[in-house]
Amino acid sequence: MKLAYWPGCVSRGFTPELHGSMAAVAPKLDLELVELDRANCCGAGVIAEHNQELVDTLNARTFAMAQQVDGAAGMMNICSTCQGAQAECKQRLDADTAYRDHVNTTLEDEGLAYEQDGEWWNKNLLWLLVEEIGLPKLAERVVRPLEGLKIAPFYGCYIVRPTKRLGYDEHPKRDRYLEIVIETLGAEPVEYAGSHKCCGFPVITMARETSLRQAGRHLADAKDADADCLVTPCPLCHLNLDLQQPEAAKHVERDLDIPVLHLPQLLGLALGLEPKELGMDKHVVATRDVARKVAQLAAA
Amino acid sequence: MPDYTLKVRRFDPDSGEAAYWQEFGVGLDPERSVLDGILQVKDDQDGSLAIRCSCRAAICGSCGVRINGKSALACNTRISDAAARSPGGGSIVVEPMGNMPVLKDLVVDMDAVHWKKVQRVVPWLLPEGDPPEREYIVPAEAMIDVTQSMACIHCGVCVSACLSLEVDPEFIGPAALAKAYRFVGDPRDGQTEERLKDLAEDPHGIYDCTHCFACIEVCPKDVAPMSQIMRLRRRATGDYEIKDSNNGYGHEKGFTDIIEKWGTLHEAQLLPRSFGDGSMIKGQTEPGAVKQLVESLPTAARGLKAGKISPRKALLHPKLPDQKQVRRIFKTIESKEERLELNLYIVGELGEAEVEPEPDEEASPS
Secondary structure: OEEEEEOOOHHHOOOHHHHHHHHHHHHHHOOEEEEOOOOOOOOOOHHHHHOHHHHHHHHHHHHHHHHOOOOOOEEEEOOHHHHHHHHHHHHHHHHOHHHHHHHHHHHHHHOOOOOOOOOOOEEEHHHHHHHHHOHHHHHHHOOOOOOOOEEEEOOOHHHOOOOOOOOOOOOHHHHHHHHHHHHHOOOEEOOOOOOOOOOOHHHOOOOHHHHHHHHHHHHHHHHHOOOOEEEEOOHHHHHHHHHOHHHHHHHHOOOOOOOEEEHHHHHHHHOOOOHHHHOOOOOOOOOHHHHHHHHHHHHO | OOEEEEEEEEOOHHHOOOOEEEEEEEEOOOOOEHHHHHHHHHHHOOOOOOOOOOOOOOOOOOOEEEEOOEEEEHHHOEHHHHHHOOHHHOOEEEEOOOOOOEEEOOEEOOHHHHHHHHHHOOOOOOOOOOOOOOOOOOOHHHHHHHHHHHOOOOOOHHHHHOHHHHHOOOOOOHHHHHHHHHHHOOOOOOOHHHHHHHHHHOOOOHHHOOOOOHHHHHOOOOOOHHHHHHHHHHHHHHHOOOOOOOOHHHHHHHHHHHHHHHOOOOHHHHHHHHHOOOOOOHHHHOOOHHHHHHHHHHHHHHHHHHOOOOHHHHHOOOOOOOHHHHHHHHHHHHOOOOOOOOOHHHHOOOOHHHOOOOHHHHHOOO
8 A cells, every 4th residue: 555654753853763663564564655755744733823824734735745646545644643733734624615725825836735635534554554454454464463462552632532523423433443453463452541641742841740740640550550561653642651751750759660662663563573673772661571572472 | 212321420428438339220212311311310219319400401511420431411412322432331431520529429519620710710801991981892703703712601521521630730721711712812801911921821821731632522512622722822922922931932932933944843952942932042041941951851861862862863953855835834824914713613614614505406396
């Protein structure tokens, strides 16, 4: 499957292991990724807060570039925040022809235009796995079922709310996809209070206490539920849950030390890739216990 | 008539006992509401079960509860839908709202939290100067902007769902901040800047919202409180350039300036810019900026150690190949006198705006 691929800013910034692991996993799933290397930041909610027309135009530019990729089935992102921020713009652009035309006028000079097309989509890898690749095919590609691994799903707000904007009417199970994928890979999904809550990242510079208490509480809940690690389709959540975890631990006065995997890393492990190939050595919270369990699976 | 099971969280402060769960079976048509189910329990099984309710039509905003963990009005939730979403297809779980103390069973103390927070934002008009001889004349289009926030029925469902309040009980919260925008956006109010300054400077004000969409998801009236909070931020930073001590201004300014310059996010610059006034160099002279930077050094050091951040990456960030396009878009839109905002609450959602009457259909004899 050929895809226009928007990796987002953070996967090429502070979570380079996400970009790398996606590249390693793509051929295992027959995905041909055409990277939109000229596309701009989705705004991550901040540009939307600043100026709505600006963020809509910037994302219309990205959509227009994706629509120009010849033979692509659609557009894929690997960040819950990109998914939600872009869905918000797409909703406005699709709702009103006059507004869309107005936005396209700004893009005219670059020879770009976003075309409304009910068939065209922009999906996070998580949605793509279930809805486009399909679970039977994913299961077929699993060479190392992750038996015995207990994994706590962490979605990221932007991919779960608001359900009306995010296509839940058509795909009501989107809030269970992580659990479903974890099971398909042979692992055990862990139920805990924080899976669909906020990691706190958006306010880390503005309300540090609120932010780190949120991250700390969810990590502690996952740990109490006996999870080996968390998995998330959102690199921004990863920043607060992994990079900031030692700080979060202080704010909830708990020993946390629980690794957080990116979704492509978890896929990669089940599809036969090694932890190092997936950049699992580039985390702040060591992933070696997970790697050790996976190595034991391979040995057995 | 189908049977449903309600699993209700009971609590009676006079009993001295802890809260407990109790299951009740009810028989109701599938289109009836969860509130109808609760009232049937009260009528037929246990009159002591406490819930606040009145209109039964999502107008009065009295019967906020949590159904299967999701905050909602009990009268506005179909019992068959609730059953379909119950955990494991079992009982419908009904709990009192969150983030507020429970008085009894499903009744929470709205005064202690919700109404106190609403009072906090001075929820009345503060016009400037002497009142006009007759009524205040306001052009209709000037009120469109605040219509959405005026739709609030003060049910507290968003307060119950708020994920910031869950960790910071002092957060002013979604309902009260939406109410604040109702007056900030009102052209008759004379204290717009003072209101914004107050809400921007409060450490539990507009910059304490984590942008989680929980309030938007649950609001029965589509008030979208989080969107109103974003409007407050937009007014505070864009129109009044309020340089608050919570870094709200610096964060928004720093972020947008970075995208205008590079096209993608240069993370290493976002932190220092956020802690100052949004700029890279001058920002560091702002009071508190250096202290906050020092506070974030351990995190940066851990990132370096893990190989996530390299000194090269921290210093250099590539511009997009067509960055001049992005800059031109910024320049074109930011130079406009007025910001354009398409509010789907006003113009209608997906497709609705484009539906035009088909004249042929009405005219056709068939």
